[in-house]
Amino acid sequence: MTILLTDLHVSYIQKLGESKSDLAYHLSSHLRLNAVYWGFTALNILGRPEALDRDEMIAFVMSCWDDEAGAFGAHPAHDAHLLSTLSAVQILLMQDALDRVDAPRVVKYILGLQQPSGVFAGDAFGETDTRFLYCAMNALSLLGRLDALEEPLPVNSQADGGSNAVDTPVPQTRRERVLEYLSRCRNYDGGFGSVVGAESHAAQVFVCVAALAILGRLDLADVDTLAWWLSERQLPNGGLNGRPEKLEDVCYSFWVLSALAILGKVPWIDAQKLEEFILSAQDLEVGGIADRPGNMVDVFHTHFGIAGLSILGYPGLADLDPVYCMPAALVERRGLRTGWVGLPRRSGGA
């Protein structure tokens, strides 16, 4: 049986900064800050945060600051985006350098992306998705500014579809709009989609469930039906897929697994088989984890594979908070831990 090749993964992540055209394929400037977050979080869970230079990392994050927008882009001189802004906040928090962030400006940027319907856009381009809603909740929470959601959402019309029921009061605060939007994204199978009306998909389920957890409203999910739908993602090979009749993928293993952890139902899947699946997707020579066994590795799947193993209780790993996808100890110190439950950490050598 394969074990987790920690040293190889550490060196894989370290080498991402070096000139390797085949690895660079998986990095492009619009993902660069996200890639740093994926790599650094993985190192933290592996217990090796010092493997990347702290000052260099902080300097890079700050170089992504878009002073016009008051937020972070994915790469120096790139326009600000919500995805990279969240990654920046997460990285700086993990580096104990959150004081470097101009929090009031970032909060203003985030709030400015909320749409009348309650969902968030990712950037000035305006693409809306529950992923961005989650990023907003996550970032505001880490910055200690969820209170900003109590203010009224400035709206002048309900052009994109208002409340369904006649007798419910029209929601007014940003928070109420978010919750209403999430409720409308809930599908007949208990799952959630990217926008209202879209098909249930494991990644979208994760972001919606995690957002509900941050807001303390998991009651808006049909927990039993959804957790069962999530457990049905497990295929005979142990891997998890994103929706019925699709292929397994290591990253879906995280989206599904973390959602189950938030709902307190991780035991509903076969943990040993999933663990074997994730471990079998490692590259035994250069490290890193792929989307499925035999494919090329990348930092995205490396991060989510290790995150999944942490939730499964794999020995020697640090606890990961599935709501924030960050080291659990850090989240707990900030008083943000919610009621999620992973499998107990097994003892023994890694």
Add this chain to the structure above:
Amino acid sequence: MPSKAAADTPLFAEREEWADVQPLEQYEGVNPIAPIFYSPEYKDATGYFRAIVQAGEKSARVLELTENIIRQNPAHYSAWCYRYETLLALLPPPAEDADAGAQPDIPPLLAAELALMDELAVTFLKTYQVWHHRRLLVPLARQPRRELAFIQRGLAVDAKNYHTWSYRQWLLAACYGRGAAADPAMPDAVLDEAAGVWAGELDFVDAALAQDVRNNSAWHHRFFVVYGARGQADSEAERARIFRRELIYTKQNIAIAPSNPSAWNYLRGVLRETNTPFAAVQDFARLYAYPHSADETRDVVDLDNPAPGADAELPCVQAMEFLADAWETEAGAEMWKSLANEHDTIRRQYWEHRIRDAHQTIKPAVE
């Protein structure tokens, strides 16, 4: 990651018509943690892009430049954003319709943009920005039928593409749904088509399921069409008719391919939506929840309960799950034990949880 532009395309730096622009180099911090190694073509194009953005130029050549970048890196959202702004600046203002029923002609620039999007969407099917840009163009072009045909072609390439289906749902809701009726810019002719379009969607789903009855996206789309965004206030008789239709439709498809989680999820969804107990359909589910029996008779055709074919693999796990949920707790427990121990062992812990849970509480048969 940037793909190579055509080998014989000159760099912008080599082109006379761009000589008036001074490209801006990208700032690279000291000791970058994850350096990106770009092709010369990408560095060249993005250098000119930065210069153009800083100058605020919104001319036709900007469309060429942003297209070049997008082809190399379709995820470059700033290029998409600026392209859209440039289009808006270049397009004539929307004409006032003298005849409210007339569909406006599309300006050539917009037609060209739609054609380009058709091409890029096929190449970059899984890129968010391609789809978002299309959405922005819809209120400008106001030709939803054209978009529906485009989506159909896209699904022929990748029948389960999430973006494609999501785009179809968005388009239908935006142009023919509840909100569309309130939009003063929506031509009456478009709204008049609505009933026909929604009916046509049922045929569309049917065709998709004929290709692959296990296409979860198609089942989801059906639910969206039937119970989602139409916004019609149906009479009780109409709701009952729809319910009967959906039941028969789902059952028939289950009969074709019983081990189909999407169809059974759809069945559950329809029952819940109409507040119908699962037990109401138990006679049907029973036909699928047990092994073939030696004395199966095929003489009597029960239209309300289409039976599995002789070669169907029975028992069907989804039928067992459904029946267990439909029944009182004690009878359900037998099904769950069978699932845990034999038919769905990978989810053993879940089935054992259901058994324990049932022992602790008296659960009503109604969900």
